[in-house]
Amino acid sequence: MKVLIVGAGLAGLRTAESLRGAGFAGEITIVGEEPHFPYNRPPLSKDALANGLTIADLEFKRRESIADVRWIFNDSALSTNYAERSVLLESGRLESFDILVAATGIRPRVLNVPGAEKSKFSLRNFTEAQELRTSMLGAEKLVIVGAGFIGCEIAATARKLGINVAVVAADPEPMFRPLGAEFGRAMRERHEAEGVKFHMDAKIAGYLGGDSATGVSLESGEEILGDLVVEAIGSLPNTEWLAGGELDLQDGVLVDSSMRATAPSDLSVYAVGDVARYAFDLFDSTPRRIEHWNLPTETGRRAGKSIAHFLTTGEVLVEPVNFVPSFWSDQYEDNVQSFGIPGIADSINVVDGELAGDCVVEYLRDGKVVGVVGVNTSAKLAPYRKRFQEIN
């Protein structure tokens, strides 16, 4: 019996650990496109950028129980043959499977405007973090396209290093989609106090510069120039290699509560981590693909357990998705922590402190709490998080 895990990030690692934890004794192969064992990505926009961490600093500890996992590095999946039960890799190698786990994660989205071919920086993996750090250290001004978490964290790190920063984004406020306008405005003001210049509601007409982009032009005619450009406008799920079967790949891989892909005649494909889309039963029945750090661990654990159960009993494990999405973000001395899905709320309620300072903010939809976000208030969040278990 062979489980093939494509993707050597946190979700793939946790799936393998969970399989062994649940007693699966068969073969496990993990394919990763980078030359590294699974490593922790959040520090890439913070510590690794500011202080130049090594890959050894970032690698996850690997449990003894997965010492016999077969790792294939520097290779990625091109296509899947569902009838033959195999995956073709970039190297030409063919990997067979009894159970296939998609853990291929996401890649940075690219803005399709004139000048898009000019080289820009993005930040998803260790190599990109090293390249950005090297170039940033010699720069006076950084232009960041996108005002999500990655863009804002890079902005904060750059300011710490004494680099001037302009943020250009289509949204009305930073972190607008996950946290809403009011919280976003407060975060923008924190950044502005640190010297970041924002160009929000911006319609980008094109990238400027030679072979390397050095700025952007807006439809208004305004030009925002710097030494280098970082593009951080969100991400796309890596699912192209799964085409040709019965899987729903509209936005990532649609899976059920056991992380099994919904394919009527194929019970052997699973998806975990950033690439998986599923209903969060504590909130509603709408499948969502949420890229928060704790979910690769939650989905990997669930998938390993489900697969082991299926292989032992022939039955699919049915258990509600009780995961509470959670993320944190460090910007300057402020630490933002979130539980739930604040992005689906229609109103907010500041329940402790004020938005301009340390605070706890509840996010409500139809009067029900769907998220809680704290700034420098980790110790106060526990009772709020516990309330999610009472929603439905």
Place this chain on the structure above:
Amino acid sequence: MKVHVDMEKCQHYGQCVFEADDVFSLGDDGKLVYKADVDDSRRSDVESAVDVCPMQAITVE
């Protein structure tokens, strides 16, 4: 079992508290407090805490 938290790495997020609140807690000052000697029966939850630590600051022997 011995639990150790690298306080140089710990950012006091308290994610570990949700996995094993008898071992980890956040004080009124927001700082992490933990028990270093923990009964082996708690291993599973403590290992979950190791997994979910954003800073990967927890080790178990």
